Amino acid sequence: MPRPRAGPARDGRIVEGAAHSLPQPRAGRRGCPLSAVASALRPTGAARHVVKLGIIGAGSFTNRILLPSYERAESVHVAAVADIDGEAAKRTASDFGIGQAFDDPHALLTSGVVNAVHIAVPPVHSPDVTEAALAQGLHVISEKPIATSVDRARELWEQARQAGVVHAVDHEMRFDPAMTRIRRLVADGFIGEPRLVTVNAVLSVGIMPESPLRLRTWYDSHSLGGGFSQQVLSHIVDLTRSLFGDLEPLADASEMTVPAKPSADAPNELEACAADDVAVLIGRLPSGGLAVLSGSWVVGHGAGMAWDMRGSEGTLVLDRDGTLRGGRNGDPLDLIAGDDADRSIVTTLASSDEWQPLLIGLVEEFARAIGGESGPFTFATFEDGVRVCESVAAMGARHAGPHHT
DSSP: OOOOOOOSOTTSOOOOOOEEEOSSOOOOOOOSOOOHHHHHHSOOSSOOOOEEEEEEOOSHHIIIIIHHHHHTOTTEEEEEEEOSSHHHHHHHHHHHTOSEEESOHHHHHTSSSOSEEEEOSOTTTHHHHHHHHHHTTOEEEEOSOSOSSHHHHHHHHHHHHHHTOOEEEOOGGGGOHHHHHHHHHHHTTSSOSEEEEEEEEEOOTTTOTTOGGGSBOGGGBGGGTOSHIIIIIHHHHHHHHHHHOOOEEEEEEEEOOOOEEEBSSOTTSEEEOBSOSEEEEEEEOTTSOEEEEEEESSOSSOOEEEEEEEESSEEEEEOTTSOEEEEETTSOOEEEEOSTTTSOSGGGOOOSGGGHHHHHHHHHHHHHHHTTOOOOOOSBOHHHHHHHHHHHTTTTGGGOOSOOO
């Protein structure tokens, strides 16, 4: 999760700017053919509704993950990109054959060239951009968290409802093959009434020498949307909700065990951190069972995410290597998902091009919803974003310190 370059001005203003006309777009960078996973996520049958999309933010995440995925999505055409760094926007547009580049997000939002946007700027800035997009009647995909406070998240959800647009949060892990299998098994009663769900995520990205996150960035500022609880535990909360239903928070604990990191601007100097890096959340499931969600991103031998799901009738275990095992009570645990087509992609928590099929699944559903299909859909909405904020937004608040942009 490298530090994005994009975002509105530091004081929250939308700066003035204009579109930059570009040379005739060249063919985008195409990789290998889509995997069986991506193919399975594509809609079939009815004619596709093609969405004209704008991307707000031309940082590393946009260039490394978002745009290579959008190139392979058949129902979305990326028509414009905006970044307050106009040169970054033009480079991204040139690299990916995007027709227009803007140095002002507001100029893109009011340009009339898109009917939807994907907002990929740091969380402290994204609510204002989201609000401006909703005011223009644009459909929105937001990165998580959708806001850094519960009240602000609720405001955005209400504004999206009033605007009558399709709204989504980029919780792409919902489209993981193993998670899809688990969701179906749970719905079919394989484990019966869920009694105990434990999830543990251990990562080393905050301490490894080669990781961008070993430096002090906004990811180490709770007030800017950073911290383990808002950046990683939020995904786990959302997955738990998508598999088992709403999660009622009962207790939580978080700590900041690395008080300072080398400054991103001056690596030889230490700068104080202001966000949690270890967190635990206990919640009650609709069945009355408990979920215990825990993890850290500053521990050695980071191995990813493991799930253990026990119910009145059976058990499901998703190992860190991506294999899914399960069994009814009294029977041994047998392999359920371990082949390449159904092995979990996200258990390693190592965001890479392997995640592209998951984002493709999300944006194809997003396009179908814009086209008028009634679902049911798998993607997370702003309502889901609010529920996640209610669970994690306050967890690292006591560690919050000075802003760092």
